[in-house]
Amino acid sequence: xxxxxxxxxxxxxxxxxxxxxxxxxxxxxxxxxxxxxxxxxxxxxxxxxxxxxxxxxxxxxxxxxxxxxxxxxxxxxxxxxxxxxxxxxxxxxxxxxxxxxxxxxxxxxxxxxxxxxxxxxxxxxxxxxxxxxxxxxxxxxxxxxxxxxxxxxxxxxxxxxxxxxxxxxxxxxxxxxxxxxxxxxxxxxxxxxxxxxxxxxxxxxxxxxxxxxxxxxxxxxxxxxxxxxxxxxxxxxxxxxxxxxxxxxxxxxxxxxxxxxxxxxxxxxxxxxxxxxxxxxxxxxxxxx
Numbered sequence: 001x002x003x004x005x006x007x008x009x010x011x012x013x014x015x016x017x018x019x020x021x022x023x024x025x026x027x028x029x030x031x032x033x034x035x036x037x038x039x040x041x042x043x044x045x046x047x048x049x050x051x052x053x054x055x056x057x058x059x060x061x062x063x064x065x066x067x068x069x070x071x072x073x074x075x076x077x078x079x080x081x082x083x084x085x086x087x088x089x090x091x092x093x094x095x096x097x098x099x100x101x102x103x104x105x106x107x108x109x110x111x112x113x114x115x116x117x118x119x120x121x122x123x124x125x126x127x128x129x130x131x132x133x134x135x136x137x138x139x140x141x142x143x144x145x146x147x148x149x150x151x152x153x154x155x156x157x158x159x160x161x162x163x164x165x166x167x168x169x170x171x172x173x174x175x176x177x178x179x180x181x182x183x184x185x186x187x188x189x190x191x192x193x194x195x196x197x198x199x200x201x202x203x204x205x206x207x208x209x210x211x212x213x214x215x216x217x218x219x220x221x222x223x224x225x226x227x228x229x230x231x232x233x234x235x236x237x238x239x240x241x242x243x244x245x246x247x248x249x250x251x252x253x254x255x256x257x258x259x260x261x262x263x264x265x266x267x268x269x270x271x272x273x274x275x276x277x278x279x280x281x282x283x284x285x286x287x288x289x
């Protein structure tokens with residue numbers, strides 16, 4: 001797997017620390033990207049979601065790559081409209097059908113929404129899904145410290161993963177420290193600081209930042225490789241998205257160099273505290289009736 005390290009989640013499930021994200025990739029691009037990533041570039045971890053509209057394409061890409069299922073780690077996510085026990089149990093079956101799989105390796109609640117009772121009911125449903133063998137590990141995405149504490153206080157499973165917006169402009173120190181203290185792995189979305197097209201004119205200021213360029217030049221690497229390496233060295237799971245074969249290959253070629261203390265200090269200085277995505281403390285889009 002091109003040297004990609006494995007991390008052991010709290011449940012004992014092992015996850016490749018670097019994977020391919022397919023957010024906002026069209027079905028045709030997704031199918032090609034997944035097939036190339038797995039079949040040629042050596043990826044074994046693919047991250048999708050029901051709302052991305054490309055689970056079927058992920059399934060086709062997996063099939064085309066011809067790698068044994070047991071060697072792959074596939075993540076998908078429960079969309080906001082499917083919160084609640086009955087909807088969640090139906091949603092995982094629908095996702096598995098689209099993926100052409102009998103289980104996923106990680107199933108996440110995509111957003112917490114603003115309904116504590118519904119969050120608890122949905123988390124209990126994910127526990128059922130894991131017990132039924134339809135997901136090997138379960139977790140959440142975009143959950144705040146308070147929302148995580150609510151789930152932990154239920155006394156059942158602790159989320160294996162919290163997938164959140166995290167990049168050098170917005171490193172989420174407090175949330176990361178909390179997750180580490182509870183054995184919750186942190187996974188970064190938009191790890192290179194890119195904003196989705198649907199969120200307006202928020203150009204990526206990280207990939208062109210002169211500090212990142214300076215660090216990259218010292219190592220003979222690209223800015224993207226430096227930022228991915230930063231995540232890996234800080235112990236996070238990272239899922240950069242690309243549909244270009246050359247970029248897919250470049251993004252996994254990050255194990256032949258190491259950032260030193262001076263590099264890390266320079267990158268730490270890029271923090272602004274500014275989000276590019278929605279704030280999960282108030283976000284409530286797509287909530288079920």
